[in-house]
Amino acid sequence: MNDTIDAIEARLIESPIRSARSQGSGAVSRMVRRIIVRIGTRDGAEGWGEAAPWAPFGNTAETTLVAIVSTLRPALLGGDPALIGARMADCDKALANHPEAKAAVEMALWDIAGKRANLPLVAMLGGAVQAALPLSFSIADPDFAADLDRAKAMWADGHRIFKVKTGFAGHAEDLRRLEALRAALPLMDLRVDYNQGLAPMDAIRTLRDVEAFKPTFIEQPVPRGQEAAMAAITAALDTPVMADESVYGPADLLRGAQDRIADCVSIKLMKCGGIGPARTLDAIAATAGWPSYGGTLWEGGIALAAAAHMLAASPNNTLGCEFYMPTLALVEDVATSITVANGAVRLPTGPGLGAVIDPAVIRKQTVADA
Ligand SMILES: [Mg+2]
DSSP states (O other): OOOOEEEEEEEEEEEEBSSOBOOSSSOBOSEEEEEEEEEEETTSOEEEEEEOOOGGGSOOHHHHHHHIIIIIHHHHTTSOTTOHHHHHHHHHHHOSSOHHHHHHHHHHHHHHHHHHHTOBHHHHTTOOSOSEEEBEEEEOOSSHHHHHHHHHHHHHTTOOEEEEEOSSSOHHHHHHHHHHHHHHOTTSEEEEEOTTOSOGGGHHHHHHHHHTTOOSOEEOOSOTTOHHHHHHHHHHOSSOEEESTTOSSHHHHHHHHHTTOOSEEEEOHHHHTSHHHHHHHHHHHHHHTOOEEEOOSSOOHHHHHHHHHHHHTOTTOOSOBOOOIIIIIBSSOSEEOOEEETTEEEOOOSSBTOOEEOHHHHHHHEEEEO
């Protein structure tokens, strides 16, 4: 007889972070709030999931907790956890939107499936194309001098990719930071992320100044909704443009690829709703000739394990990832999972997501449970 889902527990946790992050859309200091999900089955299997909603992108931790408990839980209880596509169809039917909540429950189902098969998730997805994902670190500390020192120390440690958050401190200050970074580490793979920070009117002239520092790409220069401006910028610049906020799910990407609004895309499980939609996004991107990048909101080790397994299985993920929260930003995470060595993220090797949960940290960081 098939197994059935008999428990779904969700907790809102608050996790302290090491340094403040200021990046245009929603500054973060002191703590991040996340949702940790545990799905249990009648046969005793257990899967873990995580949502890291961030209000500028959509939901809050509170709305995500309510979505899981009030709507996704009743839609999932009693269902066969092995039929992940069917379970997620139930979730989509029960609740529109809420990609963060859906991503959390979907990765918990994959965790159960992988543990049952005794295979890491990446093996269930076809096996690893890359053994490790090059790691990008974001330069977003309001104290730029501290970030510059951090970048130099990280370079010595093997990190090669740095992404500067621009568009919130003024153009002159952006140029000063880019110049200082380029001078300090001339061989770095430098990327620039505006987080929607420019107005369309003068964006091309502003970005031409930034091109002088030879960034690998410029991410989301103008706001979501200004896709005609994205397309004009992409056509005007020599530097590739990355779509982040302009592309949440597959429908955005299909339209965006047809309208040539960018040259590459940041895939985030929290924008698109899980591993299934992320793979659809990546397939559309590959078809359009857009390489993919592993973006994040504020996920820790559970959700980033899921994303790392998914991207490691993709030949189209050639721009690396920014999965540094558990190792470089959180004071303490609820799970041990991905690790960083020589500037690249390594997958956990255990079955399923491979995240080893620390119940004591979950208890300590819990603010609300349901
Ligand atoms: Mg971004």
